[in-house]
Amino acid sequence: MQDHIARRRGGGHWKHAALGVGLLASLAALSPVVQAAERPIPETTDDVRRVPIPPIDRSHEPIVVIAGGTLIDGRGGAPISNAVVVTQGDRILAAGPAGSVAVPANAARTIDASGLYVMPGLIDLHIHFTQQRCHDFGKYSDSPAGAAIRGVALAEQLINAGITAARDVGTVDDVALRIKEGVDRGIIRGPRVLWSGRIIATTGGHGDEVTSTATGRQKPALGGPSKGANGPWEWRTAVREQIRNLADWIKLGAPADKEELAAAIDEAHSLGVPVAIDSFGKYTDWAIEAGVDTLEHPLAMSNNAVPLMKKHGTAFVPTIIAFDNLLNGGYPTAGIPSGGFYHTHSRRFVIDQRDHLKRVTEAYRAGVPIGVGTDIPFENDERYPDAYFHELDYLSQAGMSNADILASATRVGAQIMRMGDKLGTIEKGKIADILIVGANPLDSLKNLRDVRYVVADGKVVVDGPAR
Template sequence: MFVTTTRRPAFVRCKQAALGVGVLASLAALVPGALAAPRPIPETTDDARGLPIPPVDRSRDPVVVIAGGTLIDGRGGAPVANAVVVTQGDRILAAGPAATTPVPANAARTIDATGLYVMPGLIDLHIHFTQQRCHDFGKYSDSPAGAAIRGVALAEQLINAGITAARDVGTVDDVALRIKEAVDRGIIRGPRVLWSGRIIATTGGHGDEVTSTATGRQKPGFGGPSKGFNGPWEWRTAVRQQVRSLADWIKLGAPADKEELAAAIEEAHSLGVPVAIDSYGQYTDWAIEAGVDTLEHPLLMSDQAVPLMKKHGTAFVPTIGAFDNLLTGGYPTAGIPTGGFYHTHSRRFVIDQQDHLKRVGEAHRAGVPIGVGTDIPFENDTRYPDAYFRELDYLREAGMSNAAVLASATRVGAQIMKMGDKLGTVEKGKIADLLILGANPLDSLKNLRDVRYVVADGKVVVDGPAR
């Protein structure tokens, strides 16, 4: 049995579309506000998903006062000498000059910050909690449990350095989600975590290779069954699976075709979840045109990439240090030689550090939002937190001022993370994620290493000189 269908003429479709518009217009006239933007939700989860939650009563939470320090609030103004920051529970109640900022009489604790500098907590936009560490890791088999233990150790390293928020852009199973929950519940010490689950890739693409991207060695059992996705609908399905698993972000990997990238990005955005991509060459341009939120890495960028990023509002997380490590020493404990990527199908191009710095400078001058991310795959025990501060130096080398780099590490990073309404500046109503330093970071970025106190989610987690 054959069934035939007749396509409606174009003028019929146009007439019906016009009729639909008229109906909607009539509805809007009859019901004021029917098509207006949704009202803001008063209280939401403290992550990129922004899900509604019941009102939170913080009136009985302890009040902490930080007094006498110089406040660099992250909003771009001049530092405020002899400032006061007042927090209650996990929120900032007030911040400003001591002369005009009221201090509650019921403070549970007052931190004397005289001679110190108070600023927002730092943000790392590109980490992997499950990456390898220790010189002897090759002797041991891996598992999700082992990955979780490594992740807990890395979380401790980050928070001690004043990194109070981190985005995990590729994890083993649900390890990063469980670290996020453990931090939220106070079980472990660590930064606020946003996570993106497993990288969505085509069969054999980055995230589904049989050989390791870094070493070129074949994975045991050829990496097991393929976890790749093929075709636009499979990519949509993969996004839906990630959102179902409570992902804050979606992470895509190249290569992929234009339709697959567009479908995944459209699907994620329709569900209110942002998208990052690890990409190169033409795939980068396709992803930017499709509306991807962040581009990770400056790999093999075309001359059109930065103008496209500016046009489409794409943010840039360059992770320069991750590739300079390959060029200047490799990863000895992993057996990765100096020079670049070897024996990997999805990295068939030369790494050029000067080109990377050039692209970052070009993006900065064009007004592209630039965030700080590290992406260290091996030797986490010795390279963190130093890798973060080295990344700031690379941004400086690319032509950014100290103030611009600090903004990338705080306010701009929070905006890129889709948390700009809650993180990145020290002001009333924001989450109390604070860093107190012994010297002025605007004078030298090296002063960010002089950590005296770290406040995360309103709790003093580093009390006195950092360990």
Template sequence: MKKILLTGLALMLSFGLYAQKTYIHAGKLVDVKNKKILSEQTIVVEADKIISVNPGFQSGGSKDSTIDLKDKTVMPGLMDMHVHIEGETSPTQYVDGFRNNEADIAFRSIHFAEKTIMAGFTTVRDLGGSGVNIALRNAINSGKVIGPRIYTAGKSIAPTGGHADPTNGVRRDLMRDPGPDEGVINGPYEARKAVRQQVKFGADLIKVTATGGVLSVARDGSAPQFAQDELDAVVQTAADFGIMVAAHAHGDEGMQRAIKAGVTSIEHGTMMSEETMDMMKEKGTWLVPTITAGMSAAAFAEIPGYYPAVVAEKAKRIGAQIQETFGKAYKKGVKIAFGTDAGVFAHGDNYREFIYMTEVGMPNLEAIQSATITNAIFLGIEDKLGSIEPGKLADIIAVDGDPEQDIKVMKDVVFVMKEGKVVKK
């Protein structure tokens, strides 16, 4: 019998029918579901999937390969639920829009995508750009570009003069009157058209700016910007397409309107009241805290001339509040999805969010959990991603050191695999 099996294996090898496997020897493995670290595990990968996870260090056959991570801590690929992959903060960002063509934005975004995946983030949610983010997603999916798996909102939706109105702050002859095609709406009918238009362009989800923002060239950063019927129309139309709605919101009233409408997530949540936290718990609304963006904006605002004066004033006043609000919301039991707002700060520095989260009470492994299996649940893809288990896609990263003891080790990701292909080693 043994001879028959060996002969069969030899025939499979000779005809190329034997699928080569990769054996990953993990000195430590983060079990993100149970928030614990396992020692000396072997992850077996075939093609793009994990086929087994076994205790001890095991070896394959002569045709198989082995990756030695015995002195590393291994975990699932990280997920960031709030990035802007098309751009990055700069003292010239407010004039770059008059200089850069769509092609310039596209080539620059390739660089940011690579920085993101090299930092261990194999999945991201892009929450608003010019539409280049849709093309970038497609280029990554087809293997033309190296980068994370992208779920994108395309262009954010705002009312006239709202946070995502692309003509804010320009002289009047350049303002025009942008409409639903450009993500600017007034009234529920235009709200429906704007959602349908973004879906037509290829968006995976919808993003609305439910309140003013910090970095837009507009006076107020917290007042509500949509009437209730407009938000209701956005969420209802998105639901017809089976997609979620993310609501940028700093002010409390705008959050409450968005929650009543049924948005999936509140982004930032800076001035959130306890009443709003209770509403979120009742409705199952998620908070994507983006603490790093708030802390970064507040720091940049101290540099003379970095932001326009109206932006700098808002950044100094409300930027750093986000961390305090996150701490309160977490302790109150609001559902947390890891997200950073990368682009407001340098892409690749997404790890800083782990530090800010743990500074106000979230345990280290729970912070990592929020960026892995929790975010997979948030996206509805927990059957495919979010943990290192048989049957899931092989998105795997590794760091030096022990993140349970020192969360700062998340800064230096030394190994990245996405769908079974090694991206960084």
């Protein structure tokens, strides 16, 4: 972890990092306690927090076999025809050509995937479970309970589309945490959830404005007591509070001071939690230099941003589809006209989709990791899951190949999510999150819509004919 933190910090602001690592190495040589702390933990929670848990005996869990399909395992090799995948409980036991994989005689179920394509489950890196839906929502007051009900409905939409993991990057209260727990406990159907809690913002910044984005309507009591954080130590405190509340990720908003951004990112990394930022202009450059893990949206990016991302290992989640919705139709049910951001003090710039696509192309050519995210703030009952597949189309328009887009939606997405050792590919030891579709997605990304089966956490949650 210390090595990871040192790499992420890089640059002149963190000259003490190498000294700190050297000191830890010296202490490790002297102290068996420190040495023990560096040993891998055998079993942890299946999220970014990696909390140690007692060993799990999966030997009595049911075995599921997927046989006869063409396997696109997500590791970058050629598809494997007539493949077999064996799962037990929530883990993959084996995957490969039929002749090389032993099929247990005591399988609880065998799925005949002949003529179908087997691949890792899809990942959406930017959602908000608590966003609004339905044409008549303006008639009703909102509450965390109402947001939770909407979130459960969205979780169902996602899993039905083969999206088996999702990162919520801004929620009302602890709604996303409770949806995460509901999925984990089998109470509701949905994807694996990682969550960020509320956006950390300066007073009046993005995440703490008193007017609703693009409508100009003031929030009740001007938003109530300010939740903004001001100054580096308040930003550090806000990060600690989010991690105390069990957040998997930290989400920052701009504008903010350079020192505030650096303090929050440093604090999160020191506690082993990654950071995303919704930013623009110089604030984006400052965050990248400070070691932010993911940049959400290509808003008003400077010409320095992509080179900085490449230098510092920052990942990119463009969410182009979110701005397509805003520009081409707006959100009528929310009273938001088309054309851009309106009535928002923290978004005083023009949206340019051509520039957005240009930045994605630039990042792709530079080798910046690119993930798939949607970020639909309103009417998600109508816009999911189509929004996800439209985002893939936008990545194609930016020049990415089908193979690289599929990687972004699976393996690369898992790596960006900090779950690459557990998700994103179909191989021994990984979590059994599997999508089976009716035709080859490498030939056409539209074939991802032809969902036949979805296995999530080892359980068949979508079962049967095309949807």
